Amino acid sequence: MSGQSTYKPQNAFLRWLERRLPIGGLIHSSFVVYPTPRNLNYWWTFGGILTFMLAVQIVTGIVLAMHYTPHVDYAFNSVQHFKRDVPYGWLLQPLHANGASLFFLAAYIHAFRGMYYGSYKEPREVLWILGVILLLLMIMTGFMGYVLPWGQMSFWAATVITNLFSAIPGVGESIVTWLWGGYAVGNPTLNRFYSLHYLLPFVIVGVVVLHVWALHVAGQNNPTGVEPQSDKDTVAFTPYATIKDSFGLAVFLILFAWFVFYIPDYLGHPDNYIPANPSVTPTHIVPEWYYLPFYAILRAIPSKLGGVIALGASIVILAFLPWLDTSRVRSGRYRPLYRMFFWIFVLVCIGLGYLGSKPPEGAYVIAARVFTAYYFIHFLIILPLLGVFETTKPVPSSISADVLKGKASAAAILLAFGLVTLLGTSSSSIAAEAETPPMNRWSFAGSFGKFDRAQLQRGFKVYREVCQTCHGIQLLSFRNLSEPGGPGFTPAQVAVVAAEYKYKEPNDQGDMVERNGRPADHFPPPMLRFPTGTPPDLSVIVRARGYDRGFPGFMIDMFTQYQEHGADYMVALLKGYENPPAGVQVPPGMMYNKYFPGHGIAMPPPLSDGRVPYTDGAPQTLDQYAKDVTAFLAWAADPHLEARKRLGMQVMVFLIVLSGLLYFTKKKVWRAVTGHA
């Protein structure tokens, strides 16, 4: 910041403060009068969006931390307790989980903008490197955060990623043991990841301060790559950039709200709704979508140490970009050949993301190796050579000359580009080793979905008379049955149901006595004990199951809000018992099921026509029982579904109205600069 501050506060208190701690002047010069290139397009709004998302993650994270228990025996249930019982917990947890995805989406768009327009070139090398450091910190934070819910994917991601360090020759194993705090991933690991996950976002805040400082020293880049030469090239940050950033943010929030309210599990993996089990590895371990390209690179190299080095190198190489790109021309707008290679690079990254979600078999392996090789070739060979041999287009003389010439071509697929990245890498990777279940019509599907109360009551009857013997549902309390958005039993009916269950408790003298259940109690463990393995608890089973939707199904699902994978799978499973086809044998003691992965299921067919008497006239068929109990379990897994979709509609309407208002406000404010309506 050069020159005298133009900040002259009217208010006497502000003048008094300014003399002692010139924070007013700092804000004024950095975010009010700060000269900003007047030709920035909407790709430049992502810095502001990222700052907002960082605040969202910190605030929702601090709130989550008030209720989370970082112990292996309690972590999973504490997250469920938060979503079920804490006021607005059902909203705050998906905000944090999906917020991480949107945070990475914005970060990747922000980085690709920098690559396209040469924002990493002199004098912004340090700014760029600070950005790479921020990406690294985000990757570490996101990884540790994902471990905290202590689902299957949490545990095995922790195991796989910490085991990476064992590739280091000599000290590798010691480092891994040191990271674990034990002989395997366990409670000490979870506790320290919690501590560090709380710490790192504040480190990120510090580096963001440095990042913005470095930015303000050099000034923003702009689409022409030509530095501002006079006042005609710039506008004051407030109100011009402020209002444009606000509009960009409002549109981004619509996308965020779409995920949070309507498809909160779309970007996640069903296996993380299974509590961590150190003795069972999931069939396909995959990270969240934003790590998939790096995961593909790691697996592409056949050597263990080589893979780890390639993984690290794929991020670190970004820091050298200012020196690898030898072109004298800054912006990709005037570099037609570079533009082509840039978009190829983007497609390669998306391709790597897709390959990271696939099992490392067959053609996928070859493709991953080709794409990984190309990734490094882009940085190490193509970029250096391009700068030397490329014929560039003439660069405008100044920003204002370029603006007066006419509207520059809108690079405009603002979020659609980001969406393609996100879609390309988020396919559900559950292996299609079994048949694809048929889709059913569910009353609770879609933006206006609601549970059918009568169906939930019948489903509860089926659970009690058939499933309860072997399957617990211990995250559910009896009182949930009378809460809004559920089966709609009365409190009196709930008290009767609760009293049918017996609980043992110590009395005042310390003797164990039996008492009747109360509405506040959770459902007890199942009555039968199985020496060979406990049947899964059914509290979240509908969210813990799914199936591969394939291409382009999984992309279409994002728009149709298809979230009922687990429910469709369950109905198919319950109806899917049949004789094995000729030549196929299941292990002894197992039954053949068309839809169960591997086809051999230990559970004998639980349902059949007439098994459970219905009193409301509904058909007493296997099909009806399967649908009713699945609907009940879908409610048990997501009791606040109706409230979520209702609030979602209000939020979407509000955000659309707000975006409209901000759009017209932005146009009005910018009229002073553009000189026309």
Add this chain to the structure above:
Amino acid sequence: MSSAEPTRRDFLYIATASAGAVGAAAAVWPLIAQMNPDASTIAAGAPIEVDLGPIAEGQVIKVFWRGKPIYINHRTKKEIDEARSVNVASLPDPESDEKRVKAGHEQWQVLIGICTHLGCIPIAHQGDYNGYFCPCHGSQYDTSGRIRRGPAPLNLPLPPYEFVSNTKIRIG
């Protein structure tokens, strides 16, 4: 130019700013509300029933409701008489014993056992008044649970309770 009433341009700015303010307030609300007691805490604080049958005359038991200790004291005739023979107007927190028990059940004293000074649990059947004695700072309560001496300002409070039968009460 400045005009006395808002222009069309100002109306847009006002509308946008208001929408933003409403959105911000609505966004902040869940962050504040989540600190309220959650549904399982509220459910666990539902009324409890206590069977008075096993409590002998002169015996006092302690139960917990909503995390607070509740003394249930089966008073002897001597204790009731001591409580009733006091000049109510001379008490630091004047209250008659009749108001602190249920009619027809004078022998049953149900109190929240938290000293009204700074929150310690007073010890039953101790102190100069044969009532409750708080060891933290020496507050003395009588057989009606009323403060007699010491820094506590108020009598031991009563929880909401009622007799569902002669031998059973519901607290809460």
